[in-house]
Amino acid sequence: MAKLEELRYRSAYFLWVGVFFIGVFALIALLYGATAKIDYVWHWFDVPKYIVNQERIEITAGMGGEVAAIEGEGKDAVVIVKDGDDSESYPMAEAEEIWVSKGDFITPGKILGVYHKWQPGILLQGMWLTLKVSMYAIVFGILIGMLGGIARISKNPALKWSAICYVELIRGSPLLVQIFIWYFVLATLFNRLLMVYGFSEIDALYYGVAALACFTGAYVTEIVRAGIQSIHRGQTEAARSLGMTGPQAMYYIILPQAMRRILPPLAGQFISLIKDSSLLGMIAIRELTKATREAITISLSPYEFWFVCAILYLILTFTLSMAVQYMERKMAIQ
């Protein structure tokens, strides 16, 4: 009787798993059907070269003359060119094949050998920039948030009210507007000042990082505040009753405990940050989204590239969330 129940339960379970996959395939088929209807031609084979591509590099002779000798083999091969008393040698370490042989007379610019080099395509470069910008913003966001969170719960009104104003201002306006303020107002102003005093300008990238860091910092401030306040008052009292100063109690007792509770919401915040960094394309920073748009302009395949772009973001966010889960587990074992 119980067996039968279980069997029915299990077959129902697999039925719904089937429904799930059918649904997914139906959705893909629907999308494909719709694009076929408007004669969109998918060019998936175009995509990889925007991620990595091979560049052809030529080793050319700098002077004309006779190939006097080819010394060594394979990786150690060196082509020696002689013209009267002049002589030059060209290491052919990376060349796949040597195109000249001993005794050939060559003109300057003659190709001695060719090799191919892998290099990141525009999408990978964009992804790298997204990662870089996000990492900077995360580091500074944590710093700002730690200080902000501590200021937020301080009894000193100057600190406390500054923190409240900062958080409310940042949370109350769109990130895109903040990025524009950083780029069109603060960056222009500051770069002009730098020029007046004879320094060189700061790259737009850093203003973008600053905008993201300030934005994230406000949210981290709130997360840190909540984390600190979630630690029971008795912990501070025990530390203070032993003669520790306020900062000592904060550093040795409160923050280490708060960190564990802060970590999960912090991870969520940083995943949003990676996604929000896509707005930096608006101020000419060539992060992943902007790079995707450029790739589309060249390839004229928008459908493929937007999907690829989304998947590349997913790789970044998923890696981050796995890393945080790993840290959480390590901290829990302690």
Next chain:
Amino acid sequence: MIEVTDIHKTFFVPHKVKALVGVSTKVAAGEVVVVIGPSGSGKSTFLRCLNHLEAADSGHILIDGIDILDRKTNINKVRAEVGMVFQSFNLFPHKTVLENVTLAQKVVRKRGKSEAHDKAMGLLQKVGIQDKANAYPDNLSGGQQQRVAIARALAMDPKVMLFDEPTSALDPEMIGEVLDVMKALAREGMTMVVVTHEMGFAREVADRVIFMDEGAIVEVGTPEHFFQNPTHDRTKLFLSQIL
């Protein structure tokens, strides 16, 4: 050792409560004072004023001759001399038992690693949990945790120990082990102020019992006095409820 003169304390949040209304008393070096009284009578507030976890609104508190209500006093220095044991233990859960006892020694007393370690192991032995030195507090029973808390306070070599209902959060079978540690401490001549309803403890080691009600000291006397002929009606009523 402790001299309290007419201290007042009023709380305004969440609503106005006069927690202490003119408390004065003296505790001599080596004396053991037990404070009793109904819930909400201001016992904890009184104790917490003694190490400035609460700031008294007015009056004077001298600890070993130092006025802790004086703004110029470095309160952290005074607190290092006044150990406190809480009802809810308040051990540091992210540190091992040993680290709980060594941390403040290093940070506040600036002791070296090995000196702090030896001191801690000696105290853990004294309270009978040296074999749990590397365990985390959450893996200890309530009685064990409270004994660690006592060791943690003693590690600072305090001149005074304050206990705020140290056994109230414990299962009955663990009360004895904690009281035994406290009795041993009292016999060694430690100056102690203990808020507790364990009258057996009071009878055995207290030099003096203070009965508080509604933020004031109502009656003071030896333990015998309280057992045999308490004078005030409120004292009688309270004792009849707890004995």
